Amino acid sequence: MSFSVTPSILSFSYLVATVLFIFSLHWMNDPKTARRAVMAGTLAMTIAVLSTWGQEIVVHHLWIVIAIIAGFVVGVPLSMVPMTAVPQRTALSHAFGGIAAGLVGTAKYYLWLSEGAEHLTRFRMVAILIEIILGYLTFTGSLLAAGKLQEVKWIPQRPVTYVGQNIVNLGLLLAAVAIGVFLVFFPAADVAPKLFSVIIVLALIFGVLLIIPIGGADMPTVIAILNAYAGLSAVAMGFVLDNKLLITAG
Numbered sequence: 001m002s003f004s005v006t007p008s009i010l011s012f013s014y015l016v017a018t019v020l021f022i023f024s025l026h027w028m029n030d031p032k033t034a035r036r037a038v039m040a041g042t043l044a045m046t047i048a049v050l051s052t053w054g055q056e057i058v059v060h061h062l063w064i065v066i067a068i069i070a071g072f073v074v075g076v077p078l079s080m081v082p083m084t085a086v087p088q089r090t091a092l093s094h095a096f097g098g099i100a101a102g103l104v105g106t107a108k109y110y111l112w113l114s115e116g117a118e119h120l121t122r123f124r125m126v127a128i129l130i131e132i133i134l135g136y137l138t139f140t141g142s143l144l145a146a147g148k149l150q151e152v153k154w155i156p157q158r159p160v161t162y163v164g165q166n167i168v169n170l171g172l173l174l175a176a177v178a179i180g181v182f183l184v185f186f187p188a189a190d191v192a193p194k195l196f197s198v199i200i201v202l203a204l205i206f207g208v209l210l211i212i213p214i215g216g217a218d219m220p221t222v223i224a225i226l227n228a229y230a231g232l233s234a235v236a237m238g239f240v241l242d243n244k245l246l247i248t249a250g
Contacts, residue, residue, distance in 0.1 A: 005054035013051035014245040020044035021249050048245055091146035091223050094230045098138030101233040102200070105131035108240050109187075109196060117188035124240065125187050129180040131236035133203045138229045140207030145223055148216040157216040169209050176202045 005013070020040045027037035053064060074096075081089050105128045112119035147155040179195050179202075186192060214222055234250030237243075 004056050005051050010051050010055065013047050017044040017048045017051075017245055018248045020047070044249075048249075052243075085150075087220050087223060088146045088149045091142045091149065091219075091226070094223065094226050095139050095142035095146065097230045098135045098142060098226075098233060100135070101230070101237045102132050102135030102139060102203075104237055105129075105135060105240060106196075106200065110193070113188060113193065120187035122184050125184045127236045127239040129183065129199065131233050131240055132200060133176060133180070134229045134233035134236065136200055136203035137207035137210065138226050138233060140204045141211045141229075142207075142223070142226050144208055144211040145219050145226065148211070149219045151216070156212075159215045160212040165209075165213060169206065172202050172206050172209065176206070 021044045024037045024041035024044065027033035027040065052058070053061075058064070078089050078092065108124075109120070109128050109132075112124070144155065148157055151157060176199050179199050182189075183192055183195060183199075211222060231250045235247050236250075238246030238248075238250055
């Protein structure tokens with residue numbers, strides 16, 4: 001890009017975006033101001049993206065342009081869905097947010113691992129693990145929730161239960177936590193990259209198992225919970241990237 005955002009401009013831009021995000025959430029409380037809330041949130045995100053993009057450390061501009069174009073290609077059709085399909089669209093938005101957080105956490109882990117074990121501090125590892133677990137389970141869980149709401153044929157609308165279901169779910173969660181604890185203390189062990197991949201798989205599976213015992217009629221409530229998970233994964237991503245705006249927005 002032909003310009004460079006200085007640290008002072010970046011901080012001011014993040015402050016403005018943060019204020020707009022806060023007002024956006026406040027205005028969402030009333031249908032009369034909901035449209036204003038959407039505009040404020042859109043403006044806040046635009047400011048955040050452009051100010052971050054303008055930093056000198058950003059050098060791969062082509063990939064950012066491709067990502068923006070891809071966002072428009074996917075986002076414009078999604079914005080045209082009827083009101084009755086808004087819950088499905090919201091679930092898909094959560095899925096995209098979850099996979100984005102998960103991929104960022106995955107990329108940062110392997111990047112810091114390649115640069116040296118000293119970069120993988122315990123605080124960073126805890127943040128990364130929270131980010132990927134919540135991000136990936138939000139991804140699969142939100143996709144399944146959207147499928148149930150859309151009444152996709154191969155996704156059962158009725159609750160799917162089986163003997164020992166809670167034990168299986170708890171076992172998966174405990175396994176992910178146990179592996180995560182090991183990675184916090186030994187992030188650069190020879191087996192660490194493989195265990196990191198195992199956690200990703202467990203999170204993806206857990207997202208599915210979390211949703212299947214819930215019927216389609218209760219999906220709006222589930223989507224609200226997944227929204228909270230997506231927000232928490234964004235907070236963790238903010239700590240991983242040392243980005244205060246992400247922490248606030250999440």
